[in-house]
Amino acid sequence: xxxxxxxxxxxxxxxxxxxxxxxxxxxxxxxxxxxxxxxxxxxxxxxxxxxxxxxxxxxxxxxxxxxxxxxxxxxxxxxxxxxxxxxxxxxxxxxxxxxxxxxxxxxxxxxxxxxxxxxxxxxxxxxxxxxxxxxxxxxxxxxxxxxxxxxxxxxxxxxxxxxxxxxxxxxxxxxxxxxxxxxxxxxxxxxxxxxxxxxxxxxxxxxxxxxxxxxxxxxxxxxxxxxxxxxxxxxxxxxxxxxxxxxxxxxxxxxxxxxxxxxxxxxxxxxxxxxxxxxx
Numbered sequence: 487x488x489x490x491x492x493x494x495x496x497x498x499x500x501x502x503x504x505x506x507x508x509x510x511x512x513x514x515x516x517x518x519x520x521x522x523x524x525x526x527x528x529x530x531x532x533x534x535x536x537x538x539x540x541x542x543x544x545x546x547x548x549x550x551x552x553x554x555x556x557x558x559x560x561x562x563x564x565x566x567x568x569x570x571x572x573x574x575x576x577x578x579x580x581x582x583x584x585x586x587x588x589x590x591x592x593x594x595x596x597x598x599x600x601x602x603x604x605x606x607x608x609x610x611x612x613x614x615x616x617x618x619x620x621x622x623x624x625x626x627x628x629x630x631x632x633x634x635x636x637x638x639x640x641x642x643x644x645x646x647x648x649x650x651x652x653x654x655x656x657x658x659x660x661x662x663x664x665x666x667x668x669x670x671x672x673x674x675x676x677x678x679x680x681x682x683x684x685x686x687x688x689x690x691x692x693x694x695x696x697x698x699x700x701x702x703x704x705x706x707x708x709x710x711x712x713x714x715x716x717x718x719x720x721x722x723x724x725x726x727x728x729x730x731x732x733x734x735x736x737x738x739x740x741x742x743x744x745x746x747x748x749x750x751x752x753x754x755x756x757x758x759x760x761x762x763x764x765x766x
Contacts, residue, residue, distance in 0.1 A: 631663035727752035
């Protein structure tokens, strides 16, 4: 029987390969910026941003000054429409605009505000038309009456509101308006009557009216200059009374008695006619 002899050189070594060994490696010393480095970098980026903004601001300011002073944008035309009482020169003077102003440098809002300060302006639209034109569209207030206040005579609108004082030399054929101080609905009644006249729903025109009074007795008196006739209506249900007055007016015309009438008055459910004194 033979025996197996194992020498020192025949030992089995487990885990002897280098590939099976586990090694720890150190982290690289070159990584993200430290706190101090990040702070410095933020300062640098901020300075660069501020520099860029400053350069951009200077450029914009220079560009603005350039275009607002360049003669290419100076106003060469100013068109005004809708003006009747006010002249072209009045509009430009009130708006404080003139040819030669820079179209871009001009403040349209200020021009409109200046024009609204004129008492005859009802509404206004101002538009720039580049590069060198300006358009002004005007709606003027329309005077309907002369109104006495103290010793002065004023133009008034269809509600009796004062527009502007009447100056010497101004010529206009308008009825004189008188409104009692204690009337609260006088303006509404007056505007309603004028609307009826304008729509030709009355037997007379405004041109025939010499004066209109809204009295403290809550009545409307209209004196017609042509026929010399006074019309009197109660302000309560004045529209109904006006229709009744028209019936009586037509009846007087049909019977040939209209010229003898001095007053036609309507109040409540009644209407009466006062005739002129018979000539001796």
